[in-house]
Amino acid sequence: MSSRFTVVPTSFDGLKILERRIVGDERGSFHRMFCANELAAAGWKSPIAQINFTRTTLRGTIRGMHYQRAPFAEMKLVACVSGRVLDVVVDLRAGSATFLKWFSVELSEDNHCSVLVPEGFAHGFQALTDDVALLYSVSSPFTAEAEGGLNPLDPRIGIDWPLPVSTISARDAGQPHVTDAFEGMKLDAA
Numbered sequence: 001m002s003s004r005f006t007v008v009p010t011s012f013d014g015l016k017i018l019e020r021r022i023v024g025d026e027r028g029s030f031h032r033m034f035c036a037n038e039l040a041a042a043g044w045k046s047p048i049a050q051i052n053f054t055r056t057t058l059r060g061t062i063r064g065m066h067y068q069r070a071p072f073a074e075m076k077l078v079a080c081v082s083g084r085v086l087d088v089v090v091d092l093r094a095g096s097a098t099f100l101k102w103f104s105v106e107l108s109e110d111n112h113c114s115v116l117v118p119e120g121f122a123h124g125f126q127a128l129t130d131d132v133a134l135l136y137s138v139s140s141p142f143t144a145e146a147e148g149g150l151n152p153l154d155p156r157i158g159i160d161w162p163l164p165v166s167t168i169s170a171r172d173a174g175q176p177h178v179t180d181a182f183e184g185m186k187l188d189a190a
């Protein structure tokens with residue numbers, strides 16, 4: 001069976017864009033959202049621990065930048081199943097050549113792209129249309145006590161959000177800015 005995904009590497013180690021191949025017929029279309037075999041080859045090495053669905057009502061809303069500290073760090077496979085978002089990740093891996101650098105990709109219902117985010121990244125997005133929905137698989141269960149966050153408007157990270165922020169949670173708006181003391185995530189931390 002031919003591949004159901006085209007895996008596109010990025011300049012960030014382990015961060016991949018997956019283009020889902022659409023199978024269509026007179027009834028409509030079919031595409032695979034996850035495939036253990038193909039995803040293992042792309043770097044997804046763990047069972048799926050959770051699949052999350054979020055709906056965001058207003059264009060311009062930002063959710064993020066969230067991560068879980070080791071040993072609860074998560075891989076994420078993120079897809080937009082309604083509307084359009086700018087999906088953004090920040091590399092928090094201690095010693096990474098792209099430490100504290102950000103990467104963005106547009107995900108939409110129509111472009112059939114997912115982003116495979118390795119452990120050690122903060123993740124967030126901005127809704128580019130009203131009524132966006134994200135469906136994303138994570139490799140580690142939600143662990144509130146291990147949650148961390150970056151301020152999505154932190155000038156030191158410098159994320160270039162395309163729209164004025166329309167809505168942001170108090171929690172996200174109140175996240176601390178990165179200081180010189182921030183050494184990043186040591187993923188082999190016990």
Ligand SMILES: Cc1cn([C@H]2C[C@H](O)[C@@H](COP(=O)(O)OP(=O)(O)O[C@H]3O[C@H](C)C(=O)[C@H](O)[C@H]3O)O2)c(=O)[nH]c1=O
Pocket residue numbers: 050052054063064066067123124125141142169
């Ligand atoms: C992530 C998560 C949250 N929750 C609870 C915690 C809160 O009571 C409520 C909303 O959580 P939060 O405000 O963190 O939701 P988002 O702002 O959409 O956060 C998510 O969106 C950004 C973009 C991410 O990448 C993370 O996966 C995730 O943090 O759901 C759960 O019960 N289980 C979960 O797995």
